[in-house]
Amino acid sequence: MSNLGKNKQLTLAKHPNGLTQIDDFSIKEIDIPEIKIGEILIETHYVGVDAALRLIVRDSDEFLFRVQPGDIIHANIAGKVIASNNPEFNVGEFVNGSLGVQSFAISDGSNLEKCNIDLAPLGSWLGGFGVSGLTAYFALFDECKPQPGQTVLITGAAGAVGSMAGQLAKLAGAKVIGTTSSKEKCKWLIDELGYDVAINYNDDDWFEQLEKEASNRINIIFDNTGGFVMNEGLKLIAMHGVVLLCGSTSQYSQEKMDGPSNYIWLGSMRARLQGFVIFDYVERYSEARENMSNWINSGLLKIPEYCCDGDIGDFPETFGKLFEGKNLGKMLLRLPIAD
Ligand SMILES: NC(=O)c1ccc[n+]([C@@H]2O[C@H](COP(=O)([O-])OP(=O)(O)OC[C@H]3O[C@@H](n4cnc5c(N)ncnc54)[C@H](OP(=O)(O)O)[C@@H]3O)[C@@H](O)[C@H]2O)c1
Numbered sequence: 001m002s003n004l005g006k007n008k009q010l011t012l013a014k015h016p017n018g019l020t021q022i023d024d025f026s027i028k029e030i031d032i033p034e035i036k037i038g039e040i041l042i043e044t045h046y047v048g049v050d051a052a053l054r055l056i057v058r059d060s061d062e063f064l065f066r067v068q069p070g071d072i073i074h075a076n077i078a079g080k081v082i083a084s085n086n087p088e089f090n091v092g093e094f095v096n097g098s099l100g101v102q103s104f105a106i107s108d109g110s111n112l113e114k115c116n117i118d119l120a121p122l123g124s125w126l127g128g129f130g131v132s133g134l135t136a137y138f139a140l141f142d143e144c145k146p147q148p149g150q151t152v153l154i155t156g157a158a159g160a161v162g163s164m165a166g167q168l169a170k171l172a173g174a175k176v177i178g179t180t181s182s183k184e185k186c187k188w189l190i191d192e193l194g195y196d197v198a199i200n201y202n203d204d205d206w207f208e209q210l211e212k213e214a215s216n217r218i219n220i221i222f223d224n225t226g227g228f229v230m231n232e233g234l235k236l237i238a239m240h241g242v243v244l245l246c247g248s249t250s251q252y253s254q255e256k257m258d259g260p261s262n263y264i265w266l267g268s269m270r271a272r273l274q275g276f277v278i279f280d281y282v283e284r285y286s287e288a289r290e291n292m293s294n295w296i297n298s299g300l301l302k303i304p305e306y307c308c309d310g311d312i313g314d315f316p317e318t319f320g321k322l323f324e325g326k327n328l329g330k331m332l333l334r335l336p337i338a339d
Contacts, residue, residue, distance in 0.1 A: 004043075004082075007032045008312040010073045010101035015059035019253050019323050024057075025073065025316040032104050041083040042095060042105045047315060048076040048126035049308075049322050049331035051159070054252035072100040073315065076131065078115060078122050079105070089114075096125045101315050103335065113285075119293050120303065127330025128164050128303030129289065131278055135246060136164035137288040138281040140172070143274050144220045144242050148173030151214050153233055154195075156224030158185045160330035161246060163193060163304045165222050170194050171300060174220070177213055179206070179229050181325045188328055193302065201229050211236065217269075225250045227258070234262040241271040253323070304329025311335060 006029040013026040035041050056065045056074060067074055078096040081089050086109050089095070097112040099105035115122055120129035127133065139161075146152050152169040156162040157178025166189065169176045177197040178189045186198035197213045199206050210233070217238035223230045227250030230243070237243065243266070251257040266273060281288075295301035306327035308318045315333055322331045 004032055004104065006030060007102055007104040009103075010312055010315050012057055012067050012069050012071055012073060014069055016054070016057060016253070018255075020054065020057070020316065020319055022316045022320075027313050033106065035083055035085050035106060038086050038108050039106050040081050040086050040089045040095075040109060042077075042079045042099065042107060043082045043337060044077045044079040044099075044103050044105060044312075044335055045094075045337055046078045046123045046126055046335070047101055047312075047333040048078075048130070049315070049318050049327075049333055050075065051247065051249045051252065051322060053319065054249075054323070058252075072102060074098065075101045075315075076126050077101075077105065078125050078130075094122050094125075096130065101312060103312050119289065120296070123305060123307065123332050123334065124303045124330075126332060127160050127305055129292065132160035132330050133164045133292060133303065134281065134285055134288050135276075135278040136161050136168055137292065138278065138284070139244050139246050139276045140165050140168050140220075140222065142281070143276055144222060144244050146172040146174040146220055149175070150219035151175045151177065151216060151238070152220040152222060153210070153214065153218045153236075154178045154222045154224070155226075155229050155233070156180070156247070156249060157189055157195065157198065158325075158328055159224060159249075160327075162222075162224050163189075163329045164301075165246075166195050167193050167301055169220075169222070170196075171295065177210065177218075179210075179225075185325070185328065193304070207232050217241070220244065222246060223248075226260070227251065231260040231262050234260055234265045237265050237269050237271045239269050239271075241269060243271065243273045245273060245275050249323075305332055306330065307332045307334045309334050309336070 016024040094115040095112045115125040152174045158180040189195040189198040221243040224247045226248030
């Protein structure tokens with residue numbers, strides 16, 4: 001594989017303190033090893049930029065997945081098979097998997113999904129057509145079960161999961177309210193994704209706006225961020241409502257994580273706080289993709305993406321932009337090789 005050059009890998013230099021800094025990461029260049037029997041070599045085209053990475057690089061033993069100094073940075077990547085010693089995979093096929101931030105990856109195929117780029121472009125297999133969209137689909141339809149006329153609040157509404165969840169809740173006939181960090185992002189949620197209402201949580205009167213728009217209370221809080229938006233939202237939960245804990249982005253870089261002090265509303269409203277992990281639904285991904293593909297083809301569903309062009313070494317800066325809220329939809333790092 002010497003003609004391909006070196007494999008650039010991004011590793012953790014040290015556990016971050018607060019938001020990640022460029023020097024929390026380091027780049028390593030290694031030879032691309034020869035593939036053994038049963039293995040394939042993948043050239044990375046897209047790297048998914050996921051908020052959860054900040055959680056797993058914490059200096060903490062609390063979480064199942066961890067990245068320690070010296071380890072390759074976890075990420076889902078999508079790319080092309082460029083060499084194969086595995087009869088299940090042909091050169092030229094596209095795949096995605098959790099193979100880390102690196103320009104080439106070797107796999108035995110067990111941790112990979114094939115990407116049919118006739119169904120969705122390759123990058124979308126990391127976003128709306130991948131884990132982000134599947135999370136929105138199953139968390140909403142299987143756990144929250146929105147009904148026509150109900151009110152759904154989506155926090156982190158303009159992010160990878162939120163931008164899909166809001167559209168899906170609209171398809172279910174609900175009134176959909178989203179929260180995000182700027183006037184421009186609010187306008188995008190309404191104009192491009194069909195949200196009924198979008199509220200800038202940086203407005204002084206954001207909660208009064210929410211109270212006014214949710215005058216019949218909120219049946220479903222689809223929570224991507226945790227923090228004060230989720231906590232205040234609990235005061236408006238409806239009878240038998242559900243608060244779906246999809247993610248807690250606001251807490252991932254906090255040294256001490258804060259829980260919701262307004263939980264008492266769940267008791268009086270007979271509401272439930274529901275955890276969720278997408279990997280419980282892996283057997284049903286194709287079912288979701290078939291429905292999403294039909295909605296995309298009918299113009300009922302968009303897959304929002306925010307692509308940053310760059311190389312492996314640009315990942316730390318791109319990850320920083322995610323926590324500045326620069327993205328509309330899924331944040332992707334597109335490597336120069338990508339089509
Ligand atoms: N349970 C599961 O199986 C599962 C699967 C996938 C993802 N997740 C979780 O779902 C959540 C959303 O994931 P995603 O991929 O869609 O990420 P994302 O929303 O695209 O992530 C970035 C967004 O988070 C918001 N944000 C950043 N810092 C924040 C802060 N301090 N407070 C509040 N919001 C902040 C920003 O939006 P604003 O500009 O609006 O602030 C930013 O655009 C994450 O917590 C992720 O870990 C869970």
